[in-house]
Amino acid sequence: MNVSDNSTGNQSSVPFPPEADTTALIVFLSLQQCVFILSFSGNLVVIIVVLKYLKLNTFSNQMVVSLAVTDLCTGFSSGSQLLYVLFPVMDQNKVSCFLRYRIVVTMTLASQLSLVFSTLDRLVAVYYPHKYGDIMTKSLGIFFIILAWSFAIITGILPFLTEDNWDDLPFCFYHIMFDKYLYLFDSCSIISFMIASFCMNLLILKTAWAFLNRVRPAFETSRIRQKRIKMKSDVSSAKVWGLVTLFNSVCWTPFTAFNIGIGIGVSYTTSELIVMNWLAFLGMFNSIMNPFIFAWHRQDFNKSLKKLFRVKEQRVDPVVGVNVATLKVSNTTTTRKMHRASTSHTTHS
The missing domain is CATH 1.20.5 (Single alpha-helices involved in coiled-coils or other helix-helix interfaces)
Incomplete structure (x- = not known):
C-alpha cells in the first residue's frame, strides 16, 4: 500500500472516507464497542447454557451453538475496529487489512447458511413428523455445520489468494479493497440464503396454519392428541427460528444492497459511503439480538438460563x-x- 506520510497513514485507518466528520467516527466506534461487549457476553452465555444444560443431542441445539459462535466472532470483529484507529500501521499490512473486513463477511455467510439448515430442520419436523428422527440425525446436523463453516471460510479467504493489487491501493477501505466479482458473489450468496429461508418459513406457516385450524373431532384419541401437541411444539420452535431469520435479514439486507452496487460498478459519494458504514453497523447489531430471542421464546433455554444464574423460579x-x-x-x-x-x-x- 502506498502511504506517503503519517497523516495519510492515519486516514487509511479510518472506516469512513477521509472527508468524513470526526464526531461521527467517534460515535460509530463507541457503538461498535457496545456491540462487541453485548454480543460477546450474550452469545457466550448462549453457548454455555446449551453445552452445560441443553446438550448437543438435537439438531436445533447444534445450530444454536453454531449461530452463537458466528455472532460472537462478529461482535469480536466489531470491537477490533478500534485497534485500526489506535494502531494505523495495521492498515498498511495486507493480511490485517483484509481480515478487518473478511471476518465479518465470513461470519455473515456462516450464520445465513446455518439459518437455512435450521429452517430446513423445522420444515422436515412439520412436514414429516413421524420420520423426523430418521431424517434429521445428529450426524446430518454435524455435516450441515461443517458445510456452512467450510463454505464461509473458503469464501472468506478468496481475496488472500486472488488479490494482487495491494501496492496500488491508496487506503484500506472496504469499497475499494477487492475485485467486483467478490462483492457480487458475497451479496448473491447472502440474498440466496435469505430467500431460501423465507420460502421455507412460508411453507412451515402454511402447513402449521392448516393443521392447527382444523376442526377438532368430538372424540380425540390419545394418538391424535399427541400429534397435535407435537405439532404445536414444532411450530413454536419454527417461530423462534423464523424470528431469528427475520431479524438477520432486516439487519443485513440494506448493506448487502450496497455491496451489489459496488459489484456492478456503482460509484458512491462520500455521504453514501458513510451511510453504507452505518448499515454495516446495523448488520453487526444483529449479533446481539439472538440471545434475547432464545431467552424470550424458548422455555427450555429460559429455565436453563435461570439455573445458570441461580434464579429461583416460583411455581x-x-x-x-x-x-x-x-x-x-x-x-x-x-x-x-x-x-x-x-x-x-x-x-x-
Whole structure:
C-alpha cells in the first residue's frame, strides 16, 4: 500500500472516507464497542447454557451453538475496529487489512447458511413428523455445520489468494479493497440464503396454519392428541427460528444492497459511503439480538438460563393462580394445627 506520510497513514485507518466528520467516527466506534461487549457476553452465555444444560443431542441445539459462535466472532470483529484507529500501521499490512473486513463477511455467510439448515430442520419436523428422527440425525446436523463453516471460510479467504493489487491501493477501505466479482458473489450468496429461508418459513406457516385450524373431532384419541401437541411444539420452535431469520435479514439486507452496487460498478459519494458504514453497523447489531430471542421464546433455554444464574423460579398453579410454594406452607401450617388440636383433645380425655 502506498502511504506517503503519517497523516495519510492515519486516514487509511479510518472506516469512513477521509472527508468524513470526526464526531461521527467517534460515535460509530463507541457503538461498535457496545456491540462487541453485548454480543460477546450474550452469545457466550448462549453457548454455555446449551453445552452445560441443553446438550448437543438435537439438531436445533447444534445450530444454536453454531449461530452463537458466528455472532460472537462478529461482535469480536466489531470491537477490533478500534485497534485500526489506535494502531494505523495495521492498515498498511495486507493480511490485517483484509481480515478487518473478511471476518465479518465470513461470519455473515456462516450464520445465513446455518439459518437455512435450521429452517430446513423445522420444515422436515412439520412436514414429516413421524420420520423426523430418521431424517434429521445428529450426524446430518454435524455435516450441515461443517458445510456452512467450510463454505464461509473458503469464501472468506478468496481475496488472500486472488488479490494482487495491494501496492496500488491508496487506503484500506472496504469499497475499494477487492475485485467486483467478490462483492457480487458475497451479496448473491447472502440474498440466496435469505430467500431460501423465507420460502421455507412460508411453507412451515402454511402447513402449521392448516393443521392447527382444523376442526377438532368430538372424540380425540390419545394418538391424535399427541400429534397435535407435537405439532404445536414444532411450530413454536419454527417461530423462534423464523424470528431469528427475520431479524438477520432486516439487519443485513440494506448493506448487502450496497455491496451489489459496488459489484456492478456503482460509484458512491462520500455521504453514501458513510451511510453504507452505518448499515454495516446495523448488520453487526444483529449479533446481539439472538440471545434475547432464545431467552424470550424458548422455555427450555429460559429455565436453563435461570439455573445458570441461580434464579429461583416460583411455581404458580395454572388454574387458580395460587403460588405453589405458599400453598404448601399453608397446608403444612394447617396440618400442624390439626395435629396439636388432636393431641390436646387426647390429653384432656
